[in-house]
Amino acid sequence: MEPRQSEEHPACANPTERKSHHSEKVKTNLTSRLNRIEGQVRGIKKMIENDTYCDDVLNQISAVQSALNSVGKILLEGHLRSCVTERLQEGDTEVIEELLTTVKKLMK
Amino acid sequence: MEPRQSEEHPACANPTERKSHHSEKVKTNLTSRLNRIEGQVRGIKKMIENDTYCDDVLNQISAVQSALNSVGKILLEGHLRSCVTERLQEGDTEVIEELLTTVKKLMK
Amino acid sequence: MEPRQSEEHPACANPTERKSHHSEKVKTNLTSRLNRIEGQVRGIKKMIENDTYCDDVLNQISAVQSALNSVGKILLEGHLRSCVTERLQEGDTEVIEELLTTVKKLMK
Amino acid sequence: MEPRQSEEHPACANPTERKSHHSEKVKTNLTSRLNRIEGQVRGIKKMIENDTYCDDVLNQISAVQSALNSVGKILLEGHLRSCVTERLQEGDTEVIEELLTTVKKLMK
Incomplete structure (x- = not known):
């Protein structure tokens, strides 16, 4: 697991x-x-x-979708473990509403 | 609706x-x-x-996913209206198995 | 593979x-x-x-979604191998437009 | 917006x-x-x-999938605004790993 940023990060705190x-x-x-x-x-x-032939192209599109999903999941991991955790622990619950809006777009 | 290719198309017929x-x-x-x-x-x-900020990047990824889905749907339309229809009407049912494999990858 | 209904089926033909x-x-x-x-x-x-606890419930919902997707895929298989093939081979291309509308709803 | 549970909740804290x-x-x-x-x-x-007719059944399955997705989103909302927030603010970051595992299953 990626070593979590232990110290507070100004990066997320500055609205x-x-x-x-x-x-x-x-x-x-x-x-x-x-x-x-x-x-x-x-x-x-x-x-x-x-x-x-279209079937071959459709299969390539499906491969790109999976690759993009993987990038999204890596980003979500990093985001949850750093900024979401830090902002919440600083009492900034607005990050939860922001997270909800984004995760809903990524859900089926 | 895109004018369907009425005449038989060698393009799809040649395995x-x-x-x-x-x-x-x-x-x-x-x-x-x-x-x-x-x-x-x-x-x-x-x-x-x-x-x-990750949330902004995640939203961009979601936008690219939607754009890719649209390309996939346009391709599927063209494929179903041309090659799938023509190959089936020539009695080549193998196209159905091919279509099933591909559509399942694109399904939720 | 499920033995395909070889003989013409009135079931699909009657609009x-x-x-x-x-x-x-x-x-x-x-x-x-x-x-x-x-x-x-x-x-x-x-x-x-x-x-x-919500996390346990969310996991159950994900399991039901997968189970439903499997039912959808079995149905789509049967539909493509029977009615779609038969109606197309009888020259009824309207089934393609119907199929497109439905498959798009099942796609990501 | 559903009034957030302001006071600490033993419900989430007890592992x-x-x-x-x-x-x-x-x-x-x-x-x-x-x-x-x-x-x-x-x-x-x-x-x-x-x-x-299969097409009608497939459309019903798509409707149930959407209804289930909505239930999932309501649950995720409640979970993020209560237990995830409370556990994180109590320093329990394990909830993030749990959340990640679940959200990935719900993602495309």
């Missing part, structure tokens, strides 16, 4: 400009996954241009 | 190299949507690099 | 009163799954009445 | 037997939704027994 505070390791992981997704999307464009 | 046969209008629509998605994915990478 | 034509085996399978789902839903009600 | 603490209003709402879902599931069983 005017909230920042995330992922470790470099998590950021590198997310960036490499997004690079791959970007390449897959370009690949799908190519398939359309080349009149690739 | 060794099946091709889709979207109209130019559909291909342009799909390509411009995929261009936008590609840009959004690059934007999410930028957000990660700039330590953008 | 005024279309019927499905599952085998008894499929119907028994679907009914027993739905019985279990019904019991699970009653169980969730009980959990709510007994103030069961 | 051996955690309880939810919904208001009677929320419990009544959840119970009536679950009654309706139970009825819909029984209705789907009836449709199968009566060989109802």
Whole structure:
């Protein structure tokens, strides 16, 4: 499990400009996954241009959706373990309403 | 509704190299949507690099998921109205098993 | 694989009163799954009445969603292999528009 | 918005037997939704027994899925605003790992 940021983080506390505070390791992981997704999307464009059989293209879209879901889950993990925990422990319950709105969009 | 390809299409019939046969209008629509998605994915990478607050990034991911779903639905429409219909009407029921496998991946 | 209904089925052809034509085996399978789902839903009600911890209830809801998805996939299989195939092979392409509307609701 | 339980709740704090603490209003709402879902599931069983056309049954399944999703979202709301908030503010971060596991199951 990613070592949680033990010390309070000004990044989340400042309502005017909230920042995330992922470790470099998590950021590198997310960036490499997004690079791959970007390449897959370009690949799908190519398939359309080349009149690739639709079933093959649909399967590629499903693969990109899964890859995106994984990125979303990594982000949600980091967010819950850092900013949500810190803001709540500082008594800032508004983060719960914000979290609810976002999680509902990600739910089936 | 997109004018259905009335005449038989060799594109779907040839098992060794099946091709889709979207109209130019559909291909342009799909390509411009995929261009936008590609840009959004690059934007999410930028957000990660700039330590953008996770909630904002998660909302962007949800937007890309919806955009991808729309592309999938347009493709499925074209596929069902052309290749699936033509192959079935030529007695090639294998297309149903292929369709089932793909649709199950796209289902909740 | 469920033996496909080879002979033409009036069940699907009659637009005024279309019927499905599952085998008894499929119907028994679907009914027993739905019985279990019904019991699970009653169980969730009980959990709510007994103030069961929300996380446990949410996990039960996720289990019922998966069970329902499985029933949906069995039905879609039967539908595609029988009525959709038969109606298309009789030249009735309206079934494709109907199928598209339904599948889109089941997609993510 | 449902009045948040301001005072500390022993219901969530006791690890051996955690309880939810919904208001009677929320419990009544959840119970009536679950009654309706139970009825819909029984209705789907009836449709199968009566060989109802598959497309109609699939649409009913989609309706039950949406109804279940709504119940899940109401529960998640209550859970986040009460137990998750209270346990975190008491320094019990284990609730975050528990929440992550559950939310991932509910995500696309």
